[in-house]
Amino acid sequence: MQNLTGAQIRQTFIDFFKEKGHEFVPSASLVPGGDATLLFTNAGMVPFKDVFLGTDIRPYTRATNSQKCMRVAGKHNDLDEVGRDDTHHTFFEMLGNWSFGDYYKPEAISWAWELLTEVWEIPKDRLYTTVFKDEKGDIPTDEEAATLWQQQPGFVDGHLFYLGRKDNFWEMAETGPCGPSSEIHFDKGDAFGPITYLENGDIDLDGPRFIELWNLVFIQYNRIDENTLEPLPATHVDTGLGFERIVSVLQNKDSNYKTDLLAPAVEATRKMTGATLEQVYENYTPYRVIADHVRTASFLIADGVVPGNVGRNYICRMIIRRGARFGSKINLEAPFMAAVAEAIIATYGEAYPELTENKEAILSNLTREELRFQKTVEGGIAHLENLMQKAKSKGQSVLDGDATFDLYATYGLPLELTRDIAKEQNFDVDEKGFKNAMEAHRLASGAGKAMGVMGQNVEIYQELLNELIAQGKLTKDGVIADPYSKLISDGEILALVSEDESIDSASKGTPVNVIVPTTNFYVASGGQVADSGEIVGENWRIRIDDVQRPAAGVVIHIGEVTQGTPKIGEPCQIKVDAINRQNIIRNHTATHLLHAALHQVIGKEARQAGSLVAPDRLRFDFNHPEGLTQEQLNQIEKIVNEMIALNVPVTIAHKTLDEAKQEGAMALFGEKYGLDVRTIRIGQDTQLSYELCGGTHVTNTGEIGTFIILSEGSVAAGIRRIEAITGRASYQFISERMSVMRSMSEIFKTTPEKLNERAIALNEALSHSLKENKTLKAKLAEGSIKDSLQKIQEIAGIPVLAIHLPDIDMNTLREEASKFANEKKGIALLATTEDGESPKLVAMLPDELAKRGFHAGKLVNHIAQALGGRGGGKPTMAQAGAKDATNLDKALALVKEWVEEQTK
Numbered sequence: 001m002q003n004l005t006g007a008q009i010r011q012t013f014i015d016f017f018k019e020k021g022h023e024f025v026p027s028a029s030l031v032p033g034g035d036a037t038l039l040f041t042n043a044g045m046v047p048f049k050d051v052f053l054g055t056d057i058r059p060y061t062r063a064t065n066s067q068k069c070m071r072v073a074g075k076h077n078d079l080d081e082v083g084r085d086d087t088h089h090t091f092f093e094m095l096g097n098w099s100f101g102d103y104y105k106p107e108a109i110s111w112a113w114e115l116l117t118e119v120w121e122i123p124k125d126r127l128y129t130t131v132f133k134d135e136k137g138d139i140p141t142d143e144e145a146a147t148l149w150q151q152q153p154g155f156v157d158g159h160l161f162y163l164g165r166k167d168n169f170w171e172m173a174e175t176g177p178c179g180p181s182s183e184i185h186f187d188k189g190d191a192f193g194p195i196t197y198l199e200n201g202d203i204d205l206d207g208p209r210f211i212e213l214w215n216l217v218f219i220q221y222n223r224i225d226e227n228t229l230e231p232l233p234a235t236h237v238d239t240g241l242g243f244e245r246i247v248s249v250l251q252n253k254d255s256n257y258k259t260d261l262l263a264p265a266v267e268a269t270r271k272m273t274g275a276t277l278e279q280v281y282e283n284y285t286p287y288r289v290i291a292d293h294v295r296t297a298s299f300l301i302a303d304g305v306v307p308g309n310v311g312r313n314y315i316c317r318m319i320i321r322r323g324a325r326f327g328s329k330i331n332l333e334a335p336f337m338a339a340v341a342e343a344i345i346a347t348y349g350e351a352y353p354e355l356t357e358n359k360e361a362i363l364s365n366l367t368r369e370e371l372r373f374q375k376t377v378e379g380g381i382a383h384l385e386n387l388m389q390k391a392k393s394k395g396q397s398v399l400d401g402d403a404t405f406d407l408y409a410t411y412g413l414p415l416e417l418t419r420d421i422a423k424e425q426n427f428d429v430d431e432k433g434f435k436n437a438m439e440a441h442r443l444a445s446g447a448g449k450a451m452g453v454m455g456q457n458v459e460i461y462q463e464l465l466n467e468l469i470a471q472g473k474l475t476k477d478g479v480i481a482d483p484y485s486k487l488i489s490d491g492e493i494l495a496l497v498s499e500d501e502s503i504d505s506a507s508k509g510t511p512v513n514v515i516v517p518t519t520n521f522y523v524a525s526g527g528q529v530a531d532s533g534e535i536v537g538e539n540w541r542i543r544i545d546d547v548q549r550p551a552a553g554v555v556i557h558i559g560e561v562t563q564g565t566p567k568i569g570e571p572c573q574i575k576v577d578a579i580n581r582q583n584i585i586r587n588h589t590a591t592h593l594l595h596a597a598l599h600q601v602i603g604k605e606a607r608q609a610g611s612l613v614a615p616d617r618l619r620f621d622f623n624h625p626e627g628l629t630q631e632q633l634n635q636i637e638k639i640v641n642e643m644i645a646l647n648v649p650v651t652i653a654h655k656t657l658d659e660a661k662q663e664g665a666m667a668l669f670g671e672k673y674g675l676d677v678r679t680i681r682i683g684q685d686t687q688l689s690y691e692l693c694g695g696t697h698v699t700n701t702g703e704i705g706t707f708i709i710l711s712e713g714s715v716a717a718g719i720r721r722i723e724a725i726t727g728r729a730s731y732q733f734i735s736e737r738m739s740v741m742r743s744m745s746e747i748f749k750t751t752p753e754k755l756n757e758r759a760i761a762l763n764e765a766l767s768h769s770l771k772e773n774k775t776l777k778a779k780l781a782e783g784s785i786k787d788s789l790q791k792i793q794e795i796a797g798i799p800v801l802a803i804h805l806p807d808i809d810m811n812t813l814r815e816e817a818s819k820f821a822n823e824k825k826g827i828a829l830l831a832t833t834e835d836g837e838s839p840k841l842v843a844m845l846p847d848e849l850a851k852r853g854f855h856a857g858k859l860v861n862h863i864a865q866a867l868g869g870r871g872g873g874k875p876t877m878a879q880a881g882a883k884d885a886t887n888l889d890k891a892l893a894l895v896k897e898w899v900e901e902q903t904k
Contacts, residue, residue: 001121006247006261007351009120010066010095013241016115017064017097020107023675025065026657027352030091030303031312033673039312040070044094044240045217050552051100052177052219052236054462057477057552059675061102066243067094068299068352072315079416083289083326086248086255087211090319091296093243101234105145108216108237112184113152116214120250124154126187128205132169132180133162139169139229142180145218149182161202170217170238177219177232184214186249213249214241257288264343265291272339273330286326293323294340294366295348301362302354304607306623307369308717317717318414320369325377325417335370338363361605361623365718368625380413381421388425397426401433408434461551464495464502464515474517478553483522483531483696484652487576491516493537493568497556505567506542512566513556514542520576521547523555527611528588528695533577540564581696583615586704586727589650589697590640591618592682593707594722595666596689597639598622601632609719613695617710617725624720628712636722640707647702648683655679657692666691706730777812792826793896796903798849799826802895804888808832810840810879817844818877827854829863829895833885839867841880850875854902862898866891 004012018024028047032038038046044067050056072079072090081088099108116122129149132142141162149160162168163183171178185205187195196207205212219236221229244256253259257266266287270280280287300316307317320337327336341362349356387403399422407413419429468474473494495515496503506512514535521544524530530547541563549555557574566572591613598606602624610621628636657677661667665679666689673692680697682689688701698704705727715721725733741752750758793800801820805813813830820828821844829843843860850856857871857878864871864880867887871880 001123001250001252002119004120004250006243006251006259006347009247009250010093010243010351012119013095013115014064014066016119017062017111020062020097020111022062022064022097023060025063025675027065027068027093030068030070030299031305039315040072041067042069042071043067044069044096045098045238048098048100048238049172052172052238055549055552058100061100063098063100065096066351067096068303069094070296070300072296072319082292083285086257086288087245089244089256089292089296091292091299095241095243095246097237097239099237101236104235104237105148105218108218108239109145109148109182110152112214112216112239113149113155116184117154120246122186122249125156125159126189127156128159128161128185128187128203128210130161130163130168130183130185130205132182133164134169135164138227139180139221142168142182142218145180145182161205170219171223175223175225177236178221178223178229179217179219179235181215181217183212184216185210185212188249188254191254211245211249212242213245214239255284255288257284257291261347262291262295264347265294265340268340268343269327269330269332269336272332272336275330283330286329289326290323290337290340293319293326294337295344297323297337297366298341298344298355298362299348299352301365302352302358304609304623306361306365306609306625306718307372308719310716313716313718314414317369318416320366321373321377321414322417322420324370324373325420328377333374335367335374337366337370341366358604358607361607364605365625377413380407383407384413384418384421388422388427391427398428398430401430401435402437404429405434405437460497460500460502461554461556464497465551465553468494468515474553476553479515479555480518481521481523481549481555482518483520483576486520487578487581489518489520489574491518491535491572491574493535493566493570493572496566496568505565506561507565508561508563510561511559512542512561513558514544514566515554515556516572516574518574519547519555519557520574521555521557522576522581522584522696523547523549526613526693526695527591528584528613529615531576531584532580533575534559534562535566535572535574537564537566537570537572540566540570542566580615583727583729584613585696585698587615587618587725588613588693588695589680589682589701590644590704590707590724590726591620592680592689592691592693592697593640593643593701593704594618594620594636594724595622595691596643596682597636600639601636602628610715616729617723619721619723621715621719621721623718625718627714627720633709633712633722637707637709643682643688644701644704644707646683646688647700648686648688649700650697651681651684652697653679653681660692664690706734708733774809774812777808780808792824795896795899798899798903799824800828800895800899801826802829802892804831804833804892806833810842813840813842814844814877814879817842820844821846821876825849827856827859827895827899829859829892831888831892833888837885839869839882839885839888841871841882843873843878843880845876847876854899859895859898863891863894866894 014024028041030040032041032046047067051058070091079090082090116127117124131145134141146160149155168181168183170181188209188211192209195209196204198204217238219238220232222232223229244261247259247261248256251259256262266280269287269290297316297320305312305316307313307320323337345355345359384407387399391399404415404418407418408415415431415434422429465478469476493514494517496506497513498506498510521531521533522528533544535542535544535557542559543562544557544559546558547555548558591611595608606622606624609623612619654676657673657675660677660679667673677692678694680691680693681687682701707724707726708730710723710725712720712722741755745752745755748755748758791803813832817828817830820826825846825848827845827849829841831839831841833839841860841864843856845854845856855875857873857875860871860873860878860880864882867882868884869880869882872878
């Protein structure tokens, strides 16, 4: 076998398939672009999912890449195995080659064999393959693949096995594309034990001696329902070769963690602990967990996912905290992950430059999260120990879900850490109960269906597209979408769909989806909402509210007939609402300027984490650990408005993705980019912003008008949100504020320029008056209590005062009740009302009485209930609110009965 570095192995794979005519497609983000159904990219084919679903068309029919993947949530979750063996990871790379209706089984199988045995020189007698045979007998056996394997040069007889649906039939979802698969396994040799066999006499390829390397999926069916498969019009190939596994094989290592991919991270950890390599291997699990988790967290942060409480951010936090806990097992107490991350970045930085570009953010986020965890972990683990002790005393072996969620909500101890610690003490966790509690607190971290829905009515639109192409109404590329050149275009009604049915005409009031040959409407993407407008013809009109792309090559205009009866084949005009579009493009270009201003004020770490560009406002989410100060917000707003005032041009150009990135163009969080991209450069001599973007924009920044920040706040831990307005909305905002200012100036008898000064003076005068009022009320209350001393009752030697003091504030009420309780060593229950409504109660008693069993909280709640309210508090001090003061005197009389009852 060839002795290659991990980087060389990755590049050899890519170069091999490029020589076979494949287009190299750079790895997509761990955050699936434009796919809300997945938490993370969990397989190499995820970036190509839309191609198989028929909702996307690529300019190539063969592709290859090394895809970043993560499996730590939802259906695909390898977390429990990570660190406990040598092959599982939360983050991994998947090497793949794909055919979209191009080559099929002969090429896929022969090329896999060629790469493994001739290029990498893996001994042929150590390779085993499997093909599909349906145990139910409903789907044909894949004899074609079996024959092709046996025809490969040097393939060993007896090294091919037939397996059933679980192992060798791949399905994207409950319906849709599917097909048989063929797996390639490697015999690791005698050092891993003897070959074991299944009951039917076949070799057990899942045994410790074998490792699965490569899975070749042959997509040839469309599943209609549970019992119906139909042949696809074109067949596809989807393969996945585990990168870490092939590296361990070619480098002859018995653990993925000993390869040059992860060994540097293990070594960085070893240096900090001072252990010998032998000691590391004796206690290998913590070192493996740390190497894996730091690698995962580094790639997540580089892709814009920072530690937080929700969804992806929760997973990032959990991964870091789990790694930190395993660090404590090998006496790493101070923040240590940044040092391990340095090794990860050095190893992977060339192949994945986003790690190097975001190094500062990676290191700071890791350290910050470790410090946060250190502040809370001891309390959380101590509380968990108490839970386990209580459960053990009751003979229970499952920890309550609500209680373990409280560990996370209160102490920051994620479920996965609680589960780890509980298992060490032979306890399970009620995970369903935990997740239900988490859902109730809107902290769900589940990932939805792995492959999502098939797309709304995609089959209807695919059929319409095929018919229109066959009729010559459309080319094979489908509807031409060009939202950039003009607001009004001529066309023809090609199709009308209403309530999932294709119709020839539609009457007034009918909701319709309209297909025309070309559209100048913008289809919602990249955070920008779709255009609105209308499609009009002779004596008819359709209002358009939304525009979608339900299938590759199809754009539908969603709206309602407002006049006449439009029919298929009639000429029409497609009109974008110009004012609405203008409002949108102002906000979109302003979003780019806001992003640039954030970088100036708080640094490059402020990367986009979501956006909305609508006609009435813009919303921009970004990574930042803390709220912005008003001074920072003022500075950001000023910078954006200065950029607008420069009135610099906005230049749009099309480039290759590599070219744009080399020029410094910024790719946006969660977006999906092709090989060719559209770039937006703001400014010429001085470049203000340069981003990849498919949205519509102004031609000069001066068109934006005024930029005003409305709010800044937290979306989730580590994620901030700014909402702002421009153009017409900002004018309306300023106009309304000016009107309010003029009105207030009249009320305060001053000019707008002196309004702030006048307000401060009035506020100081008001504060002085309130203090005087409070002093007077306190004196009145004190006098009322003195006047009421004759009302003090002694019950079993305990002084008891229960009186109503109208129009007294709660602070004064508490002070007076406290004086009585401490000076008289008795029980005080004081009530107050404002305008005779909504009574408020305070109960106080000294420590001596609390030790005898008297409880102020129980007393005040007893009295409040008689008034239709409730309350509670500590044994010595409590308060309550009620709804009705009508029976206040009767309720106060109950204090005597309550005290008498307590003294019995």
